[in-house]
Amino acid sequence: MKSHVWRPLYVVLIVIGAVLVLRKIMVPSDFGIGARGYMYGWHRDGNEKDWKKVTVKYQGAEYCKECHKDKWDEIKQSPHANISCENCHGPALGHPDDPRSLPIDRKRELCARCHFRLEYPTSGRGHIRGIDPRTHNPGLECVTCHWPHDPRKEGHHK
Amino acid sequence: MISRRSFCKKTLLIAGGLAIPLSALEIFDPGRLEAEKTDGKPTRWVFLVDTEKCVGCGFCVKACKTENEVPYDANVTRTWVERYAVTKDGKTHIDSPKGARDGFQTTKFDIGEGKFEEIKSQDIDKAFFVPKLCNQCDNPPCVQVCPVGATYQTKDGVVLVDRTWCIGCGYCVMGCPYGVRFFHPVYHVAEKCNFCYHRISKGMKTACVGACAFGARRIGNIKDPGDPVTRVIMTERVNVLKEEYGTKPQVFYLGLTKEVR
Numbered sequence: 001m002k003s004h005v006w007r008p009l010y011v012v013l014i015v016i017g018a019v020l021v022l023r024k025i026m027v028p029s030d031f032g033i034g035a036r037g038y039m040y041g042w043h044r045d046g047n048e049k050d051w052k053k054v055t056v057k058y059q060g061a062e063y064c065k066e067c068h069k070d071k072w073d074e075i076k077q078s079p080h081a082n083i084s085c086e087n088c089h090g091p092a093l094g095h096p097d098d099p100r101s102l103p104i105d106r107k108r109e110l111c112a113r114c115h116f117r118l119e120y121p122t123s124g125r126g127h128i129r130g131i132d133p134r135t136h137n138p139g140l141e142c143v144t145c146h147w148p149h150d151p152r153k154e155g156h157h158k
Numbered sequence: 159m160i161s162r163r164s165f166c167k168k169t170l171l172i173a174g175g176l177a178i179p180l181s182a183l184e185i186f187d188p189g190r191l192e193a194e195k196t197d198g199k200p201t202r203w204v205f206l207v208d209t210e211k212c213v214g215c216g217f218c219v220k221a222c223k224t225e226n227e228v229p230y231d232a233n234v235t236r237t238w239v240e241r242y243a244v245t246k247d248g249k250t251h252i253d254s255p256k257g258a259r260d261g262f263q264t265t266k267f268d269i270g271e272g273k274f275e276e277i278k279s280q281d282i283d284k285a286f287f288v289p290k291l292c293n294q295c296d297n298p299p300c301v302q303v304c305p306v307g308a309t310y311q312t313k314d315g316v317v318l319v320d321r322t323w324c325i326g327c328g329y330c331v332m333g334c335p336y337g338v339r340f341f342h343p344v345y346h347v348a349e350k351c352n353f354c355y356h357r358i359s360k361g362m363k364t365a366c367v368g369a370c371a372f373g374a375r376r377i378g379n380i381k382d383p384g385d386p387v388t389r390v391i392m393t394e395r396v397n398v399l400k401e402e403y404g405t406k407p408q409v410f411y412l413g414l415t416k417e418v419r
Binding site: 031034035036039040041042043044047048050051052053054055056057058060080082083084086087091109112113114116118119120122123124125128133 | 264360
């Protein structure tokens with residue numbers, strides 16, 4: 001057969017070769033079928049490690065307890081026992097090295113997350129003692145009268 | 159000159175040949191079949207939500223956004239809390255302002271476009287809160303539709319997104335029947351709840367579980383029969399969301415009613 005018949009075949013072979021070389025260069029070597037198999041597993045293996053490397057911000061109340069045992073003991077025997085320290089004090093990442101990095105949230109809106117009165121008897125919310133912030137001492141911080149670490153006690157004054 | 163018989167034969171041969179998918183020519187690999195079928199994995203993360211306990215404080219949403227670096231004021235979130243109120247006239251009202259990042263501090267329901275509807279407590283038959291998050295489905299539709307292999311399921315059942323590999327086509331955002339996925343405002347790639355993969359792989363609880371003061375959110379390993387979450391799932395009347403889609407969701411709910419979608 002004459003060469004003009006074969007020429008397009010060479011072109012096709014060169015294209016296939018180029019695609020294979022490009023794929024080798026551009027697709028990471030750890031890209032492949034993961035543990036979940038053909039349909040759900042295709043991925044770059046290193047990405048699992050990337051996600052594991054994300055910084056942990058919330059350290060948990062046990063971490064706070066190491067230094068603040070007195071506060072821990074107080075809140076644990078109060079009705080607020082289950083509230084994590086970091087819900088109001090902010091994530092403990094960077095604490096105690098940089099004490100300023102703990103922004104304590106004393107806003108009325110923080111307490112109102114649970115204590116805004118919603119009359120929902122079929123929800124746990126209906127059983128929480130609540131107020132209407134518009135009529136209940138507006139403008140005052142809740143901690144003026146209520147001590148958050150044990151709401152049965154009176155608040156603190158600066 | 160081609161005969162009619164020969165023409166018909168060749169046409170059928172070509173049509174038949176085109177109908178064979180390339181994948182059918184691949185060599186059978188028992189190792190892969192093993193990987194798809196075996197269930198000898200030690201861990202499968204599942205989630206348990208108790209809607210009876212949730213009070214809608216939204217501390218979980220706040221913690222999630224901070225922990226996972228989702229911009230705090232952007233109206234996107236990996237987990238959110240919905241408020242449901244079924245009134246005496248048979249209507250169901252649902253809202254989740256800012257994903258309940260600041261909780262629910264009004265009796266008014268957010269009905270969108272800056273409008274609010276007052277729902278009086280004496281009109282309510284039942285009202286409750288339902289936290290939502292990624293269901294880490296056993297048949298994740300979001301993973302199937304990814305054209306580049308940027309989203310995938312790990313061997314412990316968590317669906318992750320490769321931020322360097324995602325092309326931002328949005329098929330997965332469309333494909334998720336639970337509306338869990340969104341575009342990350344900073345990275346401009348698909349973003350979703352991943353059960354705080356960096357925390358659970360270190361033996362910690364997720365940020366939302368740590369922030370919940372009411373025990374409404376719990377995470378566990380369903381492969382461990384001694385896990386308290388596994389025991390609840392096995393022995394109590396749990397339900398899942400949108401079972402009819404066949405996605406096999408792995409977030410189990412206590413106290414669901416038909417109004418919850």
